[in-house]
Amino acid sequence: MSLPPQVSDSLIFSHLEKILDFPTFRNSLILSGFLKFVVEETLAGRAKGLKEYTIGVEVLGKKAGYDPQGDASVRIHAGRLRKGLEEYYSGPGIEDSVLISIPKGTYVPVFSLKEKEGSPSSENMPSISRPTLAVLPFQDLEDDSLKAFADGLCDQICSDLGMFSELSVISYFSSRRMASQEIDLKNAGKLLDATFLVTGSIQSKNDRVRIRVQLIQSSSQKLIWTNVYEREKAELGGFALQDDIVRHVVNQIGGTHGIIFREGAKANPIRHSIDIKVYDAVHWYYYLVNDVNEPTLQKGLEIMKNTVSLDPNYALGWAILGETYVAGYFYGFDCGEVDPLAEGVKCGQKALILDRLTQHGYQTLGLAYLFQRKKKECLQIIGEWEKLSYKANGVSGGLGFCLIAAGEFERGYHLLCESIQINPYYPWWFNAGLSFYHFFKKDYAEALYWAEKIQGQSLLWELILKTACLSRLEQSSACQAAYSQLRQFVPDNSLLEELLGSFLLSEELVEELRKALRKAHKIKSNALGMNQSLN
Incomplete structure (x- = not known):
């Protein structure tokens, strides 16, 4: 293709290196390889050869002779590539003069220059990397009724995990298309570019069914978490069983107290520099709530303030920063602010303005209003959270605590108990909330x-x-x-x-x-x- 004369090859190559250092590409061999291949082929004058088959063989390692019509993997990753470029140009690349785009319907990149807006440069700004998760169809299905149930179960697990802003979830349609090619788990994880895979099996015997769900780390094939659910086969016909299993699976895996972030938080972030590439905000949050002391909290404030300054649109980062201010107030630590609760409210409100589905924002505001003794505002924000179609288990426990402390004992007790029963990994103040409840009820032994x-x-x-x-x-x-x-x-x-x-x-x-x-x-x-x- 012909390039605009003002966009030199050297400028494009230099710009490409910047894009490849963006976490979305740096953490994905497939996306970085895909982009590098199509750019280099185009600049070498071989743009006409950039077809789906060629990319499948050269980038994804498909065997010669494979059928692109029956294998959607190139199209799937092309969509992810376009999304990755959009993320780059709306973040660290917002002030870049060169623009690389790949229009839909083609795999040939287009190079152009764009006008700078004159705002402060964001060159080398790191972005937020999130674990990528894919749900694969369950195996060992013995009859059509099990297949239909399993498909619905997997689809709902995928959809509900997608409600967590701290996770990047690949659509179940894409995962199912990939799995239909009878690819083993290791290669499926590689082709989907997923950090974690959810899979499982369903078996039946007489009138009982056994449903096994597993979370696997795709690169190492390490089994991270598994659980077995046994039910009456007659229950498969309704939605209640599916909802019950999905709710348990999703809250065991996702969220700030789920197994993915518990695993990630085993490292000690206090030793690292202030760099979101080193430690994601959710990992930091989990570490903080399990080891609260003044140096840790002050380091956390520094990290999270740096995070939202680098990515002002990171809603979850604002929510966690706000909750860190609230925690500092509660423990009496020096937060570097005259009124840390007011700062916590500002951060929580900012999070919900950016994304009303950021459930940690509701928890931050619920706790902040509680400590400000603003009962009306506390109950109001909890009521807004209750209107969401999906409610994160960890947040439900936190808001249950707020309700008990605010005098809404039965309502708070229900949320707290429900939260603890689903996921036994929670902060100490959930126990305090239940102690307050039982003391109020004069059940002093409990x-x-x-x-x-x-x-x-x-x-x-x-x-x-x-x-x-x-x-x-x-x-x-x-x-x-x-x-x-x-x-x-x-x-x-x-x-x-x-x-x-x-x-x-x-x-x-x-x-x-x-x-x-x-x-x-x-x-x-x-x-x-x-x-x-x-x-």
């Missing part, structure tokens, strides 16, 4: 059970709840020990009173806790008086 499950992750609130429960249970020795520890943290009575009302908006609950702590003080005083009289 409240003590949940308080003890905090296990030192917030020793202050663990001691407050344990002391209150033990005093009501008349366990004098244990109550004295817990109360003594508590007074080491909070020696001032007025400060203890202030803590109880800091975010618990139910006056009835606060008063019951106050009474229990006063009783603990009396138990301690009586014990001291007895010891002095004996001496």
